[in-house]
Amino acid sequence: MxxxxxxxxxxxxxxxxxxxxxxxxxxxxxxxxxxxxxxxxxxxxxxxxxxxxxxxxxxxxxxxxxxxxxxxxxxxxxxxxxxxxxxxxxxxxxxxxxxxxxxxxxxxxxxQTEIVKLQKQYQQLQSKMAGYQTEVEELREKEASHHPILFRSSTMQHIFTTIQRVAKTDASILFLGESGVGKSTLARYIHDQSERHKEPFIEVNCSTIPETLFESEMFGYEPGSFTGAHKSGKQGLIEQADQGTLFLDEIGELPLSIQVKLLKVLQEKKMMRVGGKEERHVNFRLITATNQPLKKMVDAGTFRFDLYYRLNVIPIRIPPLVERPDDIPILLQHYLQLINDKYNVEKKLHATTYDLLVHYEWPGNVREMENLLERLILTIEDPVIRPEHLPIELQKTRKEAVEYPTSFDANREEKKTLKETVEEVEIEMIARAYQQCKTTYEMAEVLGVSQPSVMYKMKKYKDRLRLNTT
Incomplete structure (x- = not known):
């Protein structure tokens, strides 16, 4: 050489x-x-x-x-x-x-020291998550609940503690809150945790039964009591709930005439079928729910005050999702997996889609979330649900939208490489997640990546991130 x-x-x-x-x-x-x-x-x-x-x-x-x-x-x-x-x-x-x-x-x-360390942390996290999942499954089996209560917010934790405390009793519970917040799920959970869990759980949506049929549906009827009645008569919903739980949803829609009869049943533990002459003893636990201001209805004379106070023994207000944003990520994960399993598919949410859904105000609450995810999973052919697949109104209602580059302009004055552009987007998203989240685990959930990846990128961009730590 x-x-x-x-x-x-x-x-x-x-x-x-x-x-x-x-x-x-x-x-x-x-x-x-x-x-x-x-x-x-x-x-x-x-x-x-x-x-x-x-x-x-x-x-x-x-x-x-x-x-x-x-x-x-x-x-x-x-x-x-x-x-x-x-x-x-x-x-x-x-x-x-x-x-x-x-x-x-x-x-x-x-x-490779840092990479090996991150891999080990990731494996430990996966192992820990698997452990948590096992604990959750064991708890579900132990409690025999077909309707898991999923939450992370302190507000729901307080509500859940109250529910667990009163579930074993026969006290009447009145759930207050907007439509779709999960009142029926909580009612079912209380029944499953009660001493009556082996007996029927009868759910009645008071807003779906015509007023003319309400009495016969609720109290049943004897043979030949009216034109069109079944020849053998019919057992009413109250009788069906005997020894179990009767859940009256949308109780604010209950007709005044039925309110009087329901109050008598609650006071005397007796009821009579339409056209009947014999009183029947009934014993059930009553749970009710409404999205209407019952107290104002009492003042206006559209709801009986004596029935209101009979129902309002333990009032529990379930806040809408907009007031408990910490619950949104875990609910998204739950329903995405649930619907994927239901239709035997494996659809995933793009990181930006996930971010938009997390920051959406969900006026229809949990019911809207479940319906939207089911619609997206069934109608989108791609394996990944991207932001453009979402309804327009959802994309426009995010409180703090992140601006993403949508095209490359070769004639712009400041020309940047793909790597530089990707880094800028990563830095912006990390900075926003840092301001919105309390821990790096929450940041990882929002960004759709692992917690070790968040730690790595924060370290990588530490000199360029403008983090407000005050």
Missing amino acids: GEELELMLAKIIETSNNNITITDEHGTIVYSNPTHWTMYGLEADAYIGKSVYELEESGVLSPSINALVLKEKKEVQILQHTTSGKVVMSTGFPIFNKEGRLVRVVSYSQD
């Missing part, structure tokens, strides 16, 4: 961003990148002229990639563990002369 060529090779290796080591056929180091040995906790250029076998024997290289290539006479890749605690990925390549004799070995090394 000529002197100029050798100098040029030495300079290339010296200035390279890669960690390069070249040995001769005897394993003697002839060239080495100055920063290469810092990964092994040693001074740069301290081992030019040293034998890799000697370094391997002393424990500096464990093992030596160049020594392995000399032995195998082919490309080799290994993970090394240094005395300084680092994990190094090394790849070695043999160099043969014209006669086919191995004359040099060139190896490249990369510090």
